[in-house]
Amino acid sequence: MKLCGISVRIIPLGAFARFNLGFALGLTLLSLTGCAWTNTSNSTSHSTSNSESANAFKNKINSAERAPLKVLIVDGQNNHYIWPKSTAMMKAFLEESGQFSVDVYRTQYTWRGEKLIEQYPANDDRAHETVTEAKTDPTFAPEFSKYDVVVSNFGWKAAPWPEATKRSFEQYMQNGGGFVSVHAANNAFPQWLEYNKMIGIGGWGGRNQKDGPYIYYNDSGELKRDMSAGQGGGHGYVHPFDVQVRKGSHPIMQGLPETWEHSDDELYNRLRGPAGNLTVLATAFDDKKHNGFGRHEPVLMTVNYHHGRVFHTTLGHGENVYADPMFITVFTNGVAWAAGAKRTEQAQNK
Numbered sequence: 001m002k003l004c005g006i007s008v009r010i011i012p013l014g015a016f017a018r019f020n021l022g023f024a025l026g027l028t029l030l031s032l033t034g035c036a037w038t039n040t041s042n043s044t045s046h047s048t049s050n051s052e053s054a055n056a057f058k059n060k061i062n063s064a065e066r067a068p069l070k071v072l073i074v075d076g077q078n079n080h081y082i083w084p085k086s087t088a089m090m091k092a093f094l095e096e097s098g099q100f101s102v103d104v105y106r107t108q109y110t111w112r113g114e115k116l117i118e119q120y121p122a123n124d125d126r127a128h129e130t131v132t133e134a135k136t137d138p139t140f141a142p143e144f145s146k147y148d149v150v151v152s153n154f155g156w157k158a159a160p161w162p163e164a165t166k167r168s169f170e171q172y173m174q175n176g177g178g179f180v181s182v183h184a185a186n187n188a189f190p191q192w193l194e195y196n197k198m199i200g201i202g203g204w205g206g207r208n209q210k211d212g213p214y215i216y217y218n219d220s221g222e223l224k225r226d227m228s229a230g231q232g233g234g235h236g237y238v239h240p241f242d243v244q245v246r247k248g249s250h251p252i253m254q255g256l257p258e259t260w261e262h263s264d265d266e267l268y269n270r271l272r273g274p275a276g277n278l279t280v281l282a283t284a285f286d287d288k289k290h291n292g293f294g295r296h297e298p299v300l301m302t303v304n305y306h307h308g309r310v311f312h313t314t315l316g317h318g319e320n321v322y323a324d325p326m327f328i329t330v331f332t333n334g335v336a337w338a339a340g341a342k343r344t345e346q347a348q349n350k
């Protein structure tokens with residue numbers, strides 16, 4: 001459908017209607033009445049600059065229609081108490097896109113989210129036990145290789161995965177797996193070097209200059225890799241903010257406006273890490289009037305990790321975000337793109 005002079009995907013409102021009908025109806029109205037975003041004047045300027053990769057991406061989507069891409073959402077320990085619900089919302093909107101089949105695999109020991117765990121079970125045929133301090137689950141061993149892409153809904157203070165599981169995940173990714181890091185997943189596992197390489201940049205957990213540069217844009221539109229000393233991670237007050245596209249030619253960003261207004265959310269700042277093979281797809285200005293840091297912070301990124309692909313969104317603090325049509329569109333694109341690596345590898349090996 002056309003909105004504000006650009007083509008956008010029709011959002012499957014049914015996915016989140018199950019979670020909050022009133023909010024979904026409000027969003028329906030919003031999408032029908034026009035622009036939920038701003039500054040679309042240059043929205044088509046990049047549409048032909050990378051048509052080859054766009055076609056390759058479309059082919060992947062088309063092949064996905066024949067055989068759904070297999071997604072595994074892993075979760076169980078996250079400081080954001082909504083995590084069982086946000087997992088269920090991601091599963092619902094991904095499946096309603098028609099491109100994916102989604103399984104959930106949860107740690108045996110779950111931390112936070114107590115009431116919502118019963119309401120939104122993982123259905124993973126595993127026993128679960130709530131603990132007051134996150135601790136390593138020795139039984140946590142997803143069969144990553146069965147999936148095209150793994151989505152992490154872990155968060156701050158999540159306990160490390162067992163060593164064998166970490167090695168298994170590294171192998172999966174190095175062989176061409178897909179990974180999606182959502183919001184506080186980039187707070188997790190600060191001591192795991194290969195994980196830090198996968199997410200590119202992260203925050204908290206003692207991350208600082210030893211982990212790599214700060215990544216941000218300055219007011220002149222230049223990407224900065226800043227090795228100055230200081231902590232990694234921070235955010236101002238929850239507020240709505242504009243997302244600004246920095247690489248519109250990327251398949252994940254095809255057909256999107258140059259900027260749009262994002263729902264109330266935390267805007268992570270001062271993330272830092274190895275930042276190898278990292279592409280910033282979009283930023284948001286972290287305004288000091290919202291207790292921000294005054295930089296244009298990355299909010300959507302990709303990382304190429306060996307043969308694997310990572311899509312990293314810093315967005316997703318509250319459940320409202322998982323009902324935001326633009327978040328759903330970009331996230332769905334990101335999951336499809338990350339999943340594409342494994343399918344491509346398999347095709348090439350035939």
Ligand SMILES: [Zn+2]
Nearest residue numbers: 080184266317
């Ligand atoms: Zn948060």
